[in-house]
Amino acid sequence: MSRHKPKKKSKALKIVLIVMLLLVIAVVGFGFSIYHNINKTAKNMHNPLDRTPEVTREANLSLNKKEPFSVLMLGVDERPGDRGRSDSIIVMTINPKKESIDMLSIPRDTRVEIVGKGVDDKINHAYAFGGVEMSMNTVEKFLDIPIDYYIKMNMEGFKEIVDAVGGVDVNNDIDFSVGKKQFSKGQISLNGDEALAYARMRYDDPRGDFGRQMRQRQVIQGVINKGANISAIWKYDDVLEALGKNVETNLSFSEMKDIQKNYKEARHKIDPYQIEGQGSKIDGIWYYLVSQEERERIQGVLKEHLNI
Template identity: 70%
Template sequence: MSRTRKKRTWLKGVLVLILIGIVGVGAYGYSIYHNLQKTAKGVHTPIDRDPVVERPSKLDMKKKEPFSVLMLGVDEREGDKGRSDTMIVITINPEKQSMEMLSIPRDTRVEIVGKGIDDKINHAYAFGGIEMSMNTVEKYLDIPIDYYVKMNMEGFEEIVDAVGGITVNNDLDFSVSATHFPKGEISLNGEEALKYSRMRKEDPRGDFGRQMRQRQVIQGVIKKGANVSTLWKYDDMLKAVGNNVETNISFDEMKSIQKNYSEARKHVEQLQIEGSGAKIDGIWYYIVPEEERTNIQNRLKEHLEL
């Protein structure tokens, strides 16, 4: 499987957020609403697990309580469960009208909950699927993970093109092959967005720069996908959702998110975990100091009002 195809994986998860965004604006037409409901039911995959970090009380979206989502970009091959090469935790707070997006570097050394070993965090999915991934992230960040969105491969370029392209604010002048990405606000089609989100070697920030561009592209797709002007392409978007996404967010919960949380997407803060690389027993890991981990935990707890 090529590296290009691997890097496409993580973007499928934004389709669920697009779906949430157009639930409300699409309700005016029965056909649109019916197809939204059908797709939402098709991708709905509940998970029965015992949380590592319990909430003080059950999440109540009618009371506009903050919640969290784990986005997993998974490279799955035949006969192989795969690994979550992209892990992004999103917290949504409607009262603060804000979202926070935290990328967890895939090589971060953590305790794999349920396996009893310290390993790279992206191995949790290979060992125990969604449940082990959610439990491991909960333990590492010390916050409840309320929902997951698992994204499979295929269709990245088509997704961006389906919403009519996206706009991002680029902070680094660089080129990939024959495509130049100047500083400032730039418009990207699907092919360009793929190149933009993959670039790492020319960025002095390395993987952090790549993670930032991934989050920018996610924001861009959410923004365009939730826009009324893109509804005429909703068939293409819903088809991609149905083919590539699994989530435990139900249709009713999507409607609650659209009704009570939609303003939060207008203010997005991007977070990153500071650390350094080190070899342990000949294997390269990303090591996060405990003080940094505690700072990130406290930041997310505050946003979730825990």
């Protein structure tokens, strides 16, 4: 296991996402006009769910009491007439007392029980079968932890969010190219189009999907770093426009304010995780298989961070 604008009038990624939440809450308090616009954007993004969870808490979650919580981040490729599949699946647990965030990437080909469908299939198919609700229930059962919130993002729209914060900086560990764009090894700066291409590449990486997951986490963290910087405040209108068009979440504006107040220090320490397993074909279909031992180990890590 590894611990490893658009213009004003004119668009994690694999996840989002708590990142998008941080971009919104970063500008709270900078005047009534800004506050009003944030509130309006939050309402546009808000889409509550009425679901029966697979894993329940002993008592209702209280953000005012600074209790740890979890977020499922879904990066979705949506097409006209097709719901699409979740290209990115990331679970984040936020613990304010430890001032840290655990970020778990789940390979999209992981073979799991699809809750509500009654079949074992690739985990990213849960979204295709039953949208956010089935994805949350499936991830909940697989990890045996409550999933409190979700943040869904249109993957193509992620480019707008990266551009709105002025691009991101990442530390690339391998040389590779995508089309005519060369990504050199070392510290590099990326605009929206580049960030999306960087995060999606996997075929020229000997680590395959694991390398892609690592780059996705880098871009997400880069957005967090830029979005939390005071310079992003002056671009708040572009940030809000990008968020409003591309992000959906069950987090209310009131809950966003509670998180800004009680959890903001956790963004300084993000610990990445990935699930170990092996690829294998079943009935001619390639899956990523995770042993029960590895599944229980990652469950233990997340439960400890959630204090459950």
